[in-house]
Amino acid sequence: MTLVQSPIRRFFSALTSSNRLRLFVWLSLATQILIVVTGGLVRLTGSGLGCPTWPKCTDDSIISTPEMGIHGLIEFGNRLLTFVLLIVALLTFVTVLRPHSDRATLTRITLSFFGFVALFIVGLVFAVRAIDFTAVSLLAISSIGMLSLALIFLLRVRKVEKKSLVGPAFGLGFGIILQAIIGGITVLTQLNSWIVGLHFLISGVLISVASLLVFRALPKPSQQVNQRSQLLSVPVAFVSVVTIVIGVLVTGAGPHAGDASTPRNGLDLEVWQHYHSYPGYAMLGLILLQWLFQLGTSKTPWTSLPTRVLGILLAVTALQAVIGVVQSRLGVPELLVAAHMLGAAVLCSLVTFQYLVLKTKK
Template sequence: MFSAQRIRLYAWLSLASQILIVVTGGLVRLTGSGLGCPTWPKCTDDSLITVPEMGLHGAIEFGNRLLTFVLIIIALLTFITVMRLGRGNRKGLVWPSLALGLGIVAQALLGGITVLTGLNPWVVGAHFVVSGILIAIAAMLVWRVYKPSESSKSNRTGLSWLVLVVGWISVLVGIVVTGAGPHAGDAKTPRNGLDLEIWQHLHSYPGYLMLALIVLQLWLSRKELAKLSSKITAGLFVASVIQAIIGVAQARLGVPPFLVAAHMLGASVIIALLTFNLVANKSSK
């Protein structure tokens, strides 16, 4: 269970589970189940778990809470396995594996605050920010587990930092857009009061800028397309184009729930790829 051969599996499970909980959390909100369990840490005042009276909404919300325990188990397996590695082999792995475990606990507490504040859109947004940070940490863990290296010198490290910053700005503005949109998680939950159409446009600007910077990065690496760093940048480009198409479609179609879920998945994948893109170019020497 804690053998060194399993560390790659646990690293990928960490990344996949962090993305998964974003998607399931989105489904809770999109199905109007945000207050399916109206209190925290119990599901109801009298029960730790959901009860039949809470119906499907209670089952969905409680199911998402249970997923947190899966993440904690994965984090524990990862951290213990890392600590059992030799001192030289665990270099660079300790802090991300530890941060994931601590972050999951912090995320659970923030989830409780989200429920206790009646799904305040700003608290819900903070919930996603923490998830994004944990996705980035998990991506860093995956990279350090594999320790890939390349021989040619890269002149794109600064550009990859710029892509990362602009990408995160797009994500943060997108969180504000979500708070202005129609899917609050519960019929009685107020939105943040901002104009959805205006903020959808504001969200698109850093998104398109990020896409342009990725194209520039690909152009600068056009003679090294076989390198891992270039392949990661190409993957980031494809994911960003798909994300832009989904974003335009959901704006034109009135923000349908299934496209919102796809957009949340896309944002999570892009956060991971932004991290890979940065560390890959930093590792090219």
């Protein structure tokens, strides 16, 4: 038995060694952004109900069938990507947990958490058959258990080490599971625009968590931070959140909120496009000020990490503004909408980086 296990253990130890950490945190961030794009592709191609039910693709099949055509393939492919995200998140979590001083306790909490995840899956199986007392009880008990253990885990990590990688790595995995559930609710509610919007906003949060992981995992060179740029980091983050939330509302009112038969949120698309643009322009102006202030301190645009981050953020924000205006004038064509969604996902990451880079003066 030892001869069989030893190579497996060696392989797993090598796979989750500390020198793999950079790879896993960058993969975590890249895949979180990628699933926003594939999720957008599902809506933009009208494939939102390519798999008409959940957790199965059809009542009789877990996977899409040839009869379902390209829409079923696109929707099922998007669902499969969730498993890729889970695998990357699990590898990241194990990699950061192995050297942790409180590993034994945190491992026990994690195993208990996954016990409730398994119970939740059982509840889903019952719920697919019939929404009865057993299904509701299993879902309620498992949900309370998962939330309680997640909170206990995060509090325990924070007590041992405030800036640990373990907390955000666990949070990322928890968020992916939550997203899978909300994705299922999205299908079961026939692509309700409000649920679709919530699905995107949680993706934005997970992108920020993945960005935090990258920031904490990478070495941070000594740097000078301009105080005025630092003071603007919170307003920039706030305005970016407002811009993205209003953008989600605009999407819910437009032609790409779901299938053609899906009810929209009832907002006036033309009016709310203007509401979306105002905080977007404010965000662009604030980032320009940040960059100019920081440039005065760093003197060169690329040798300083804060100046680099702000420069890239400024360029992406300006490009987003241009795409937003052009897509509005052209009647929101699918390709530009996809580019705008990708830009929003990248902005979630860059805004997080600007806050983290600027918040501590060195």
